[in-house]
Amino acid sequence: MINVYVPKDTASISMGANEVADAIAALAEDINIIRNGTWGMTYLEPLVEVETANGRIAYGPVRPEDVAGLFEAGFLRGADHDLRHGLTSEIEYLKNQERLTFARCGLIDPLSIDDYIKNDGFSGLSKALKLSGQEIIDDVTTSGLRGRGGAAFPTGIKWNTVLATKADQKYICCNADEGDSGTFSDRILMESDPFCLIEGMIIAGIAVEATKGYIYLRSEYPLCKSVLNNAIIIARQEKYLGDDICGSGKSFDIEVRIGAGSYVCGEETAMLESLEGKRGMVRAKPPLPAHVGLFGKPTVINNVLSLASIPIIMSKGGEFYKDFGIGRSRGTIAFQLTGNIKCGGLVEKAFGITLGELINGFGGGTYSDKAIKAVQVGGPLGAYIAEDNFNLPLDYEAFSEAGAVLGHGGIVVFDETANMKDQAIFAFEFCAIESCGKCTPCRIGSTRGVELIKAGNLELTKELCELMDTSSLCAMGGMTPIPVKSAMKNWPQDFKDV
């Protein structure tokens, strides 16, 4: 039986992967179709692979109407075809990455726990089960891991705080409310390697003595919901979740909760309110969620990728992870190349690569073949960066110095047809739509901002930005000025003649 891999993640399905799988199944009986996750080379989706004696040969992007031609060409033997890219592992886009967190994505059937275990799965957990909570946290601290959701807070410090806080119940909350435009790395991880997230959460639970975990998943990701729920059921059957994990006497279980289309619920305290079944209103800090979190109990809140980086840190050691990256940004980060880009997808690289290398190297320039005008890095609250800053190394400190943010690693490319005044107005509009309404600078400032830019009053817009920056309760109002100010500064010509 020949193994044929057809991906089953949201991106490939949106490009017809299910129809491609059906078409392949209709033309061959003696093959085994495996629905794997995605490698993250989104521009090649659906990326069909055939397993040969030499390895997996990639064909893509495959449309249902291409399937007959592939059979004629003999793709089941790995034969030549216009869509053939050779060995998947040798495709430059993938080969030039450093896949640590995403090592299994694309490689395995996401819901095969055997595949997961065969590829290093649960080796981090078995090591963690032999350590004390403090020893686990010390290793995480050594790795230099910082929160991948965007705020980049050191994960080890957060865990230490929760471990040191005594309580009858503690929680691990995974923030899977990946709302930033230009990001999908959490989605890819959850759809392609759900056990990795589950393993990371179990280790976190053991480390800080929490027995219950929640994954707060955005409603826009229905496929993630079903993959995660199925993976949780399998993990329970195999004794990785529930009471007495792997015979260790320790307990941990996970529940998936679905958001309801609110961007600000990605802010950690708003997320807690939402998890409690309330309006997603931001809480004032302190108290920190590590002291008073979900249902008033000490809570670790980590992004999907922070938690999914834990298994490899545990299995290979904090020192191994720390060897990647530069300065105070250690390890790897998943960049997502999006918007007007030729080769969009997920690129996991050590910190320190430049924006230009990513966009022109991996990305291959714009999809429209027009000149690049602006690049927004770090989601809707991130700066618009012009081409003269493309040599900026991608690390937290370098970006912070340049008045920008790395955020969750989303990179949205705009070509020369973009109007930056429209983008600045949109930044305020988005804030007005998504503001939770608790603090005035965000609730009212966003609406006034739209009016001011439309009226051409840039001086007052700058003052408003200053006020929102310094007096908003959370990043929603506090960082909305970042895209606005960067657009005004870098493209003043777009704001003239109003």
Place this chain on the structure above:
Amino acid sequence: MIDLDKVNEVIGRYKKVEGGLLECLHAVQHAFGYIPKETLDLMADCFNISRAEVHGVISYYHDFKTSPQGRTVVRICQAEACQAMGSRALTDYVKDMLGLEMGASDENYSLEAVYCFGNCALSPNLEINGNLHARASKDNFEKLLKMGASL
């Protein structure tokens, strides 16, 4: 008329779920297509909160609808990555074609804004009755709509 037995059955499943109001609202909306006003008191009772609190949660979240939606629900991403690939012009075209503003419904269609489907490497994206379509365009929208409406 709303089938109150059905409402009670759906809501009852969440009585013991800690902080379960959002999950319950999703289930009610799944069962009825929207959140009928007759269900508010029952949910308030179930979670031991006031009717006003239930209303507050419903009105806070974009996902929850308080009136029946069109037979075909079209959702278009309005966020930056799709803007960079022409979603503004696509949105204008869809609005014209359906004769609806964003957020509006008639018997046949509902048109909604979404801020990101997480498929930003294949923009612009739109969803028809829950099926996501990447690289949407004026040229293929009509075909997608026919396909989506017939499912």
